[in-house]
Amino acid sequence: MDIEVNMKVNGKPVSGKVEARTLLVQFIREHLRLTGTHVGCDTTQCGCCVVHVDGVAMKSCTMLAAQAEGCSITTIEGLAAEDGTLHPMQAAFREHHGLQCGFCTPGMVMMGVDIANRLPGADEKTVRHQLEGNICRCTGYQGIVEAIMDASTVMNASRS
Amino acid sequence: MGEFGIGQPVRRKEDVRLLTGQGQFTDDINLDGQLYGAFVRSSHANARINGVDKSTALAMPGVVAVITGQDLVAAGVGNLVNDAAYKDRTGKLMNKPQRQVLPTAQTRFVGECLALVIAHTPAQARDAADVVEFDFEPSPAIASTADGLKADAPLVWPEFGTNLIVHWEYGDAASVEAKLAAADKRVRVQLVNNRVAPSPMEPRVVAAEFDAAQGALTVFTPSQGGRRLQQMLADNLLHLPADKVRIISRDTGGGFGVRSKMYPETVTVAFAAKMLGRPVKWKGDRAETFMSDYHGRDQINDAEIGLDKDGRIIAMQLDTLLNVGAYLSENGVRLPMEGGGRIIPCVYHVPDFYFSVKPMFTNTVCTDTYRGAGRPEANYIMERLMDAAADATGLSRDEIRRRNFIREDQMPYKTHLGFTLDSGDFDGTMKMAMDDSDWAGFEARRAEARKRGKLRGIGLASFIEGAGSRPVEGMRMRIDADCNVTLFAGTYAHGQGHDTVYSQLVNEYLGLDLDKVTLVNGDTATSPAMSVGTFGSRSSMVGGMGVKRTAQAVIAKGKRIAGHLLQTEAEKVVFENGLFKAAASSITLAEVAAAAHDPKKMPEGLALGLDEEVTFKNEVENFPNGAHVAEVEVDPETGIVDIVKYIAVDDCGVVLNPLIVHGQVYGGVMQGIGQVMTENVVYDADGQLLTASYMDYGMPRAAHVEHMEAHFNVVPAKTNELGVKGAGEAGACGAPPAIVSAVTDALKEYGIRHIDMPLTPERVWRAIDGARTEAAA
Numbered sequence: 001m002d003i004e005v006n007m008k009v010n011g012k013p014v015s016g017k018v019e020a021r022t023l024l025v026q027f028i029r030e031h032l033r034l035t036g037t038h039v040g041c042d043t044t045q046c047g048c049c050v051v052h053v054d055g056v057a058m059k060s061c062t063m064l065a066a067q068a069e070g071c072s073i074t075t076i077e078g079l080a081a082e083d084g085t086l087h088p089m090q091a092a093f094r095e096h097h098g099l100q101c102g103f104c105t106p107g108m109v110m111m112g113v114d115i116a117n118r119l120p121g122a123d124e125k126t127v128r129h130q131l132e133g134n135i136c137r138c139t140g141y142q143g144i145v146e147a148i149m150d151a152s153t154v155m156n157a158s159r160s
Numbered sequence: 161m162g163e164f165g166i167g168q169p170v171r172r173k174e175d176v177r178l179l180t181g182q183g184q185f186t187d188d189i190n191l192d193g194q195l196y197g198a199f200v201r202s203s204h205a206n207a208r209i210n211g212v213d214k215s216t217a218l219a220m221p222g223v224v225a226v227i228t229g230q231d232l233v234a235a236g237v238g239n240l241v242n243d244a245a246y247k248d249r250t251g252k253l254m255n256k257p258q259r260q261v262l263p264t265a266q267t268r269f270v271g272e273c274l275a276l277v278i279a280h281t282p283a284q285a286r287d288a289a290d291v292v293e294f295d296f297e298p299s300p301a302i303a304s305t306a307d308g309l310k311a312d313a314p315l316v317w318p319e320f321g322t323n324l325i326v327h328w329e330y331g332d333a334a335s336v337e338a339k340l341a342a343a344d345k346r347v348r349v350q351l352v353n354n355r356v357a358p359s360p361m362e363p364r365v366v367a368a369e370f371d372a373a374q375g376a377l378t379v380f381t382p383s384q385g386g387r388r389l390q391q392m393l394a395d396n397l398l399h400l401p402a403d404k405v406r407i408i409s410r411d412t413g414g415g416f417g418v419r420s421k422m423y424p425e426t427v428t429v430a431f432a433a434k435m436l437g438r439p440v441k442w443k444g445d446r447a448e449t450f451m452s453d454y455h456g457r458d459q460i461n462d463a464e465i466g467l468d469k470d471g472r473i474i475a476m477q478l479d480t481l482l483n484v485g486a487y488l489s490e491n492g493v494r495l496p497m498e499g500g501g502r503i504i505p506c507v508y509h510v511p512d513f514y515f516s517v518k519p520m521f522t523n524t525v526c527t528d529t530y531r532g533a534g535r536p537e538a539n540y541i542m543e544r545l546m547d548a549a550a551d552a553t554g555l556s557r558d559e560i561r562r563r564n565f566i567r568e569d570q571m572p573y574k575t576h577l578g579f580t581l582d583s584g585d586f587d588g589t590m591k592m593a594m595d596d597s598d599w600a601g602f603e604a605r606r607a608e609a610r611k612r613g614k615l616r617g618i619g620l621a622s623f624i625e626g627a628g629s630r631p632v633e634g635m636r637m638r639i640d641a642d643c644n645v646t647l648f649a650g651t652y653a654h655g656q657g658h659d660t661v662y663s664q665l666v667n668e669y670l671g672l673d674l675d676k677v678t679l680v681n682g683d684t685a686t687s688p689a690m691s692v693g694t695f696g697s698r699s700s701m702v703g704g705m706g707v708k709r710t711a712q713a714v715i716a717k718g719k720r721i722a723g724h725l726l727q728t729e730a731e732k733v734v735f736e737n738g739l740f741k742a743a744a745s746s747i748t749l750a751e752v753a754a755a756a757h758d759p760k761k762m763p764e765g766l767a768l769g770l771d772e773e774v775t776f777k778n779e780v781e782n783f784p785n786g787a788h789v790a791e792v793e794v795d796p797e798t799g800i801v802d803i804v805k806y807i808a809v810d811d812c813g814v815v816l817n818p819l820i821v822h823g824q825v826y827g828g829v830m831q832g833i834g835q836v837m838t839e840n841v842v843y844d845a846d847g848q849l850l851t852a853s854y855m856d857y858g859m860p861r862a863a864h865v866e867h868m869e870a871h872f873n874v875v876p877a878k879t880n881e882l883g884v885k886g887a888g889e890a891g892a893c894g895a896p897p898a899i900v901s902a903v904t905d906a907l908k909e910y911g912i913r914h915i916d917m918p919l920t921p922e923r924v925w926r927a928i929d930g931a932r933t934e935a936a937a
């Protein structure tokens with residue numbers, strides 16, 4: 001059964017006719033062709049698919065597109081400024097070599113923004129535990145953790 | 161040269177694309193009019209295939225075709241390739257079964273591909289795959305490495321009468337046994353090197369299209385370089401001219417050895433695209449990736465050394481059981497001999513060595529190269545022996561190592577299996593690791609932890625790696641009229657940052673800005689004819705030297721052009737800081753590049769353009785090494801181990817980009833931490849895979865270590881002009897022995913001297929509980 005879904009993605013209204021069982025990540029990747037959001041597992045473990053739903057980190061493989069009806073979604077493609085200036089979290093990942101192959105990266109960055117929003121100034125131990133739901137196989141997490149701590153400071157400073 | 165050349169922590173050129181969602185992984189690529197594939201996989205570990213009924217599946221909505229092994233046989237598709245040819249000491253060749261792409265008569269492991277269903281949508285293909293009916297006749301299976309060679313073990317290949325592939329030996333068993341018998345002390349360890357799932361974060365994907373008019377096949381898939389895949393597909397499997405097969409990997413989400421292999425899925429999807437004349441795409445899910453990506457490790461080792469009264473090794477024997485799975489993969493059977501064998505007995509001088517390897521078939525997916533590929537196993541054996549030797553002699557763990565290290569004055573040092581170590585400061589590197597981790601101050605930290613009810617331990621591992629394998633690789637450098645450089649490489653970066661590092665080398669040799677350089681890799685249509693790919697920590701040497709050699713070739717041609725323009729002989733022109741100079745006059749590389757494309761300005765007899773391809777060849781590999789120190793705290797009531805600090809000191813030779821090399825070390829260490837702490841592929845007695853998701857298989861997470869640091873002890877390699885030693889796999893060698901050493905140090909008051917990996921809370925708690933029970937009895 002096809003249903004119609006309407007939401008805002010990266011600030012723009014979108015709509016589509018999808019099978020009712022369509023996951024949010026499928027809608028994002030296959031219907032909107034925003035392929036920065038990745039799928040790395042079948043069981044909500046890896047976090048490669050993390051996006052923001054109404055400003056909160058969410059694994060888009062674990063939510064139906066229909067459940068996002070009327071929501072505002074931000075994907076990795078919507079994080080940098082219009083002029084291409086990287087978000088502080090993206091810039092920090094580059095600065096601290098927080099990515100290698102880049103497959104887990106979009107989810108890591110979106111999760112990092114969420115951690116920085118919720119826990120400004122979080123220490124290393126906290127950041128490591130907050131990343132429980134995101135798996136990276138390349139970096140050993142060291143650069144990711146450093147990036148999130150650093151960006152958190154920058155984001156906090158720009159808020160105050 | 162300056163802030164962007166060799167040795168600078170240049171931020172990666174690749175990053176902005178990957179950080180903004182602009183990466184192009186294979187599943188991001190969609191081909192016009194593509195159909196979707198889903199595989200039917202074996203639910204039995206060992207079963208005869210009596211027949212298959214496709215009719216229900218073919219009648220399902222949207223289904224276009226169902227392809228089985230019979231279809232491949234009928235079309236003349238060849239078998240998968242293995243060219244190992246080990247012999248035992250009687251001269252008998254190893255048992256070499258053929259592997260069909262899709263088996264027609266017998267399935268030999270759970271998850272084996274049996275058929276491919278093609279439909280208009282992924283869901284239709286998946287639904288129909290569930291109703292392809294195979295008539296199986298199951299028989300008992302064997303999955304266990306410990307039991308695989310027992311007399312009553314079910315046989316994977318009954319025609320051989322044994323699961324043993326070959327009994328390979330090196331050295332003189334009798335001589336070694338005599339020396340062990342005469343030794344002051346004998347020290348023996350028995351070790352399980354657990355089977356692990358390499359698990360790149362990108363599941364495997366194949367998309368293929370066939371242009372019937374051109375007779376040309378294009379296959380998109382994650383890889384570690386496509387040339388060998390192209391050759392196998394063309395020559396052995398689909399029987400097409402090689403120049404009609406193109407392999408493209410845009411971005412690949414992690415390699416770790418397993419992405420370099422030819423898998424049945426690749427062949428079948430390519431075949432389907434050719435047969436149907438329509439593009440076909442298959443995207444594996446994580447469970448399929450667990451079932452069908454080759455696994456790593458899976459050895460059982462029984463090792464013994466004899467020590468003289470000073471604690472020096474006089475002889476060693478090693479018996480290795482290796483589980484290669486149901487078939488011969490491309491490299492699995494080679495790993496103890498050609499992977500670990502390059503270096504074993506690692507950083508130690510062992511005068512007499514006997515080595516026996518018994519690879520075996522079991523009803524499991526194949527094992528093959530995985531980060532380190534035999535070297536982590538070899539180093540683990542040596543380091544567990546050295547800890548045991550420290551116990552036996554009463555020497556400290558560093559002193560027993562120091563007394564046995566191969567010293568710099570013994571180099572070049574020939575290893576037993578014929579490799580030559582050129583450089584390495586093993587004692588100095590160990591000292592750095594001990595200093596950087598405040599080894600001397602450890603007992604105070606142990607005492608402090610004790611007050612909190614925690615058992616703190618510190619562990620040490622020295623190791624060596626063999627990197628830069630198969631050191632022959634092509635590189636092409638093209639410079640256009642505007643002095644933009646394009647590098648065409650056969651190496652293929654899938655996280656290693658080649659675009660950045662090769663650009664740094666161009667900057668170093670030609671003085672051009674990094675953004676003037678573009679790297680093209682991952683496409684057999686543009687990679688040099690002589691290209692092998694990226695694996696075995698080889699790209700810094702073979703790719704780096706390729707950039708240097710092509711830059712030299714460009715400069716040589718540039719001198720002839722500059723000589724012509726400056727009206728002097730090419731021999732009188734020198735190239736310095738981006739300028740071709742002769743006497744008082746000079747001309748920039750940019751001007752030479754422009755002239756090179758202008759027939760009016762080119763000397764007679766020279767081809768237009770600056771476009772040079774060079775094959776770099778080296779006779780030898782390189783030998784990165786290191787010493788790692790782990791500090792842990794064990795909760796004796798729960799068995800939970802916290803890795804509170806991990807210090808890695810690595811000798812990766814000359815460091816081209818410390819940011820990237822640190823990243824390689826951290827990543828390798830974390831994979832080692834995964835193997836030692838949580839990762840374990842488990843098949844049950846019937847050969848069912850119990851660990852086929854991230855719910856059941858323990859991937860290391862960020863919180864598995866509290867803090868890591870990586871430092872360098874730079875000892876340049878003497879065997880390549882860059883002085884580099886590969887950095888990719890070293891970490892995975894160091895972490896397992898360093899952490900087992902630390903945990904057993906923490907538990908020494910219980911008399912626990914070894915626990916097999918992975919050191920899960922349950923295993924640690926059981927060891928403690930067993931020791932307490934024994935003490936109470």
